[in-house]
Amino acid sequence: MSVAPHFDLERVFSKDNVETGPTLRRIGSAVLLIGAVFVAIAVVMGFAGDATMKALTLHSLQIGAIVALGFPLGALGFSMILHAVNAGWWVLLRRQFENVFSLYWVGCAFVVGVFALQWVFINVGGGAAAGGAHAEAAQHVTPYLWHWMDPAHTTGDGLYAHKSPFLNVPFFVGRMALYFIVWGGLVTFFLNQGRQQEETNDAMATVRMGRASCIGLIVWAFTTAFAAFDWIMALDYHWFSTMFGVWFFAANTVSALALLSLIFVLLKTFGRAHGAITDEHLHDMGKLVFGFTVFWAYISFSQYFLIWYANIPEETMWFNVRRAEWTWLSWVLPICHFIVPFVFLIPRPARRSGLVLGIVSVWIIVLHMFDVFWNIRPQVRGVNHFTMTDVLGVLGPVLVFGGFLMMRIASRAVIPTNDPRQDEALTHKNYV
Amino acid sequence: MTLNSAAPPPCETFAVMGVFADVPAVFSAAEQCRDEGFTKWDVFSPFPIHGINEAMGLKASKVAYVMGTGAILGVATAVIMQGWTAAGADIHISWLSQLSGYNVNTAGKPLFAWEQFLPVIFELGVLFSAFGALLGMLALNGLPRHHHPLMTSEHFLSCSDDGFVIAIEAADPKFDEQETSSYLKSLGATHVEVVKS
Numbered sequence: 001m002s003v004a005p006h007f008d009l010e011r012v013f014s015k016d017n018v019e020t021g022p023t024l025r026r027i028g029s030a031v032l033l034i035g036a037v038f039v040a041i042a043v044v045m046g047f048a049g050d051a052t053m054k055a056l057t058l059h060s061l062q063i064g065a066i067v068a069l070g071f072p073l074g075a076l077g078f079s080m081i082l083h084a085v086n087a088g089w090w091v092l093l094r095r096q097f098e099n100v101f102s103l104y105w106v107g108c109a110f111v112v113g114v115f116a117l118q119w120v121f122i123n124v125g126g127g128a129a130a131g132g133a134h135a136e137a138a139q140h141v142t143p144y145l146w147h148w149m150d151p152a153h154t155t156g157d158g159l160y161a162h163k164s165p166f167l168n169v170p171f172f173v174g175r176m177a178l179y180f181i182v183w184g185g186l187v188t189f190f191l192n193q194g195r196q197q198e199e200t201n202d203a204m205a206t207v208r209m210g211r212a213s214c215i216g217l218i219v220w221a222f223t224t225a226f227a228a229f230d231w232i233m234a235l236d237y238h239w240f241s242t243m244f245g246v247w248f249f250a251a252n253t254v255s256a257l258a259l260l261s262l263i264f265v266l267l268k269t270f271g272r273a274h275g276a277i278t279d280e281h282l283h284d285m286g287k288l289v290f291g292f293t294v295f296w297a298y299i300s301f302s303q304y305f306l307i308w309y310a311n312i313p314e315e316t317m318w319f320n321v322r323r324a325e326w327t328w329l330s331w332v333l334p335i336c337h338f339i340v341p342f343v344f345l346i347p348r349p350a351r352r353s354g355l356v357l358g359i360v361s362v363w364i365i366v367l368h369m370f371d372v373f374w375n376i377r378p379q380v381r382g383v384n385h386f387t388m389t390d391v392l393g394v395l396g397p398v399l400v401f402g403g404f405l406m407m408r409i410a411s412r413a414v415i416p417t418n419d420p421r422q423d424e425a426l427t428h429k430n431y432v
Numbered sequence: 433m434t435l436n437s438a439a440p441p442p443c444e445t446f447a448v449m450g451v452f453a454d455v456p457a458v459f460s461a462a463e464q465c466r467d468e469g470f471t472k473w474d475v476f477s478p479f480p481i482h483g484i485n486e487a488m489g490l491k492a493s494k495v496a497y498v499m500g501t502g503a504i505l506g507v508a509t510a511v512i513m514q515g516w517t518a519a520g521a522d523i524h525i526s527w528l529s530q531l532s533g534y535n536v537n538t539a540g541k542p543l544f545a546w547e548q549f550l551p552v553i554f555e556l557g558v559l560f561s562a563f564g565a566l567l568g569m570l571a572l573n574g575l576p577r578h579h580h581p582l583m584t585s586e587h588f589l590s591c592s593d594d595g596f597v598i599a600i601e602a603a604d605p606k607f608d609e610q611e612t613s614s615y616l617k618s619l620g621a622t623h624v625e626v627v628k629s
Contacts, residue, residue: 301550304547305547305548305550305551308547309539309541309547309548311539311540348492429482429483431482431483431485
């Protein structure tokens, strides 16, 4: 049939088409350096500042860490979904998904770092004493990120006593280790299978990845949900939401898909992966970004709506703080994170255009940072404006992740070889 | 041999119709009809053919605009209806002085609370856009209709089984009964027929 597009395998897998060159590696190391400097300045500001500044440092670095961790978790989960459903269109995009999720350790390292920094602030910086010495403000701020770890905060708190079998430091550290082991295991497995297929032309690797994904998805779903409970929801340990794990999944997936769309658009712009990543693949990425934007809005609204309607004090309190202290941001999120990309991605030509998809992807990544910010940062009561620490602490870990990602992309061919379904991906076409 | 022997005698030429044996034949024939510049013509097949839209040079369907209009109407209906019934006691329309809404206090929430309206806004948006899709599709296809002139042809029926049909209508500006018939023949049609209306 004459509709099948003709492709030239020699041309697709030629060196010029699949290698990115040393410039990207140099840009990557520069971005990495800038990110590291940002993180260092934020940490130094924390050490030099009072209890409020220490709390700001911890919270902003935690935001950056969660954003940097969200990209790999989203990419890992979504590639497992695509493996499990045997998606043929996607196999040549797999390398970039691998590049993103192989860097899960950056976010993990930052979460551990924030946990360690809190310990240092409390035990070495004398933060608790500084908080008392500080002029008695209306909002008493202590240099804690996880307030349930503060004995002064939890003494006589019946709710904490009830939750203490789960929220105690040994179990918390144990869970943290478990998440890292599970994610590390999954990432190592998929990277190894991909490498094996590349080297030995082993078609069965595809089957093994598909089978492992079905189990991996369940394990991944539980670990990411509980990580969200531990590292975001438990920052206000009185509050609880059964939707929170789903929100974390939706937010991570939309940010990861936006980041990957941006990578594909940039690869195409710089003349790489010609014939392997086509407008058809961009179209599908655009559809997924559009769909998960709607899903994110649906989940975020459902969480708010049910709590608003039920009107139970310990649940509404969390939203009250955000509505009272971050009113403008509470409106920016639904309008800019949902309505704007929704309207922009509705027309079919927009989803097929690299320019529109690239702009929307950057927009969504920025709004995702605001989303995580809105979830974490209002825990520092009374400082309801951006500070320099917020900018440095959020961008630092994200830039470090971005730097490592660029270096990783530069170090390998941009598309995998020897996939048994590569012809399906090369001839992929959207008919509607 | 006609489908309906009781029908009045055919009078006017409706179209010229060619039957093709397989998908590749009808596909390339469609591409050539497109390039020849025909505008009022169609391809009939027993199953959807991927890529036939491009081969025929069809533009994107306009049904999306009908659907979008339906969605906007649905959202507007939901906002007005709920706002009117839940917080409309003080809204009076001068030419309908008896008619006003209600003020319904639900669990102490604000009367005009957009949060509780949103599920209905979503539902009516989906419902009206589905109506728009269905009715728009029917209208744009000229459906429902009881009869179509092509159905008088015995050979046309093959396109519900194993035949692939291209029909070029007499209303096409480039139509000429003799020339178009031989054109379809030259494209590889196994059978060419003039269909009367």
